[in-house]
Amino acid sequence: xxxxxxxxxxxxxxxxxxxxxxxxxxxxxxxxxxxxxxxxxxxxxxxxxxxxxxxxxxxxxxxxxxxxxxxxxxxxxxxxxxxxxxxxxxxxxxxxxxxxxxxxxxxxxxxxxxxxxxxxxxxxxxxxxxxxxxxxxxxxxxxxxxxxxxxxxxxxxxxxxxxxxxxxxxxxxxxxxxxxxxxxxxxxxxxxxxxxxxxxxxxxxxxxxxxxxxxxxxxxxxxxxxxxxxxxxxxxxxxxxxxxxxxxxxxxxxxxxxxxxxxxxxxxxxxxxxxxxxxxxxxxxxxxxxxxxxxxxxxxxxxxxxxxxxxxxxx
Numbered sequence: 272x273x274x275x276x277x278x279x280x281x282x283x284x285x286x287x288x289x290x291x292x293x294x295x296x297x298x299x300x301x302x303x304x305x306x307x308x309x310x311x312x313x314x315x316x317x318x319x320x321x322x323x324x325x326x327x328x329x330x331x332x333x334x335x336x337x338x339x340x341x342x343x344x345x346x347x348x349x350x351x352x353x354x355x356x357x358x359x360x361x362x363x364x365x366x367x368x369x370x371x372x373x374x375x376x377x378x379x380x381x382x383x384x385x386x387x388x389x390x391x392x393x394x395x396x397x398x399x400x401x402x403x404x405x406x407x408x409x410x411x412x413x414x415x416x417x418x419x420x421x422x423x424x425x426x427x428x429x430x431x432x433x434x435x436x437x438x439x440x441x442x443x444x445x446x447x448x449x450x451x452x453x454x455x456x457x458x459x460x461x462x463x464x465x466x467x468x469x470x471x472x473x474x475x476x477x478x479x480x481x482x483x484x485x486x487x488x489x490x491x492x493x494x495x496x497x498x499x500x501x502x503x504x505x506x507x508x509x510x511x512x513x514x515x516x517x518x519x520x521x522x523x524x525x526x527x528x529x530x531x532x533x534x535x536x537x538x539x540x541x542x543x544x545x546x547x548x549x550x551x552x553x554x555x556x557x558x559x560x561x562x563x564x565x566x567x568x569x570x571x572x573x574x575x576x577x578x579x580x581x582x583x584x585x586x
Contacts (some may be wrong), residue, residue, distance in 0.1 A: 285374035286408045292524040293472040295571045297465025299521055299528035302538060304547040306521075309570040311563035320344050324417070325579065329385065329409040330402065338406060339365050340383045341376035347418030350425070350582035351410055354384040355403065356429025359558070360484040361389045368429065371571060377476030378575045380582070381419050383410055387435065390483040396438065396502050400485075424581040427574075429453035429556055430526060434504075437534060440515065441507035449581035451516045451574055453565065454555055456526050457534040459485050460499040464527050505537035514544040516577045518570070537573065545556050548573070
């Protein structure tokens with residue numbers, strides 16, 4: 272487990288909201304998804320061609336929220352990808368997925384990553400979504416500094432960040448062209464469906480980070496079902512929603528694979544261009560015994576190809 276992920280798990284445990292892995296995998300049988308097996312032997316190896324800007328206060332000079340920006344070579348303007356880190360809704364460290372972000376940036380994208388508010392400061396998903404919108408506004412208003420094309424913008428997130436990416440992509444005001452989601456949740460009332468009893472209890476109890484991120488601290492999940500429905504991107508998909516690329520490991524023990532399957536089906540039903548890959552034998556990214564598929568050249572090239580297609584320069 273990498274240092275950044277160790278920090279995330281420690282912070283979650285100290286907050287009383289530990290990230291619990293199920294002892295069993297949950298089934299996934301979505302008929303409209305594609306099963307792939309990325310070659311783990313060929314790992315991405317990004318170079319040093321990007322320019323890095325770190326610790327930018329994107330939500331105002333006094334805000335503790337910061338953004339890091341990777342700018343590819345060339346004059347631009349470049350399409351931009353906003354990366355949202357995971358962290359169990361307890362933490363959100365912009366430094367995560369550094370190698371993956373550099374790889375995507377070197378393919379010709381400005382890649383920005385942000386801190387966003389979590390349950391650690393009493394925030395809910397509405398606050399997190401507001402932070403995403405603020406970050407997008409910041410990037411669109413600083414085109415010269417970072418070589419950004421404000422008309423070609425995608426969001427990319429993993430785990431809790433994948434959930435927020437889905438929420439942002441189904442928010443018309445964000446004006447996104449595409450979304451990439453690594454093992455993100457959709458229906459936060461059932462993220463552990465199919466897991467063992469302890470994992471289900473850990474995700475659904477009143478002290479669970481998932482519940483707090485939807486309804487706030489001290490409120491019962493059972494009494495707030497309407498709020499959970501509003502917090503589900505599957506219920507927000509319309510024909511105007513941008514294209515999605517969804518990816519999930521079939522051995523994910525943190526967020527059940529049927530979460531992205533459910534979102535995928537809702538997107539297709541709304542007429543959205545959605546592609547979902549199921550990674551054979553893969554777990555929950557770095558929080559698993561088999562993280563290599565998520566850093567494979569095969570997988571990241573699929574992501575890059577999707578972004579190039581969806582963020583192609585308009586004539």
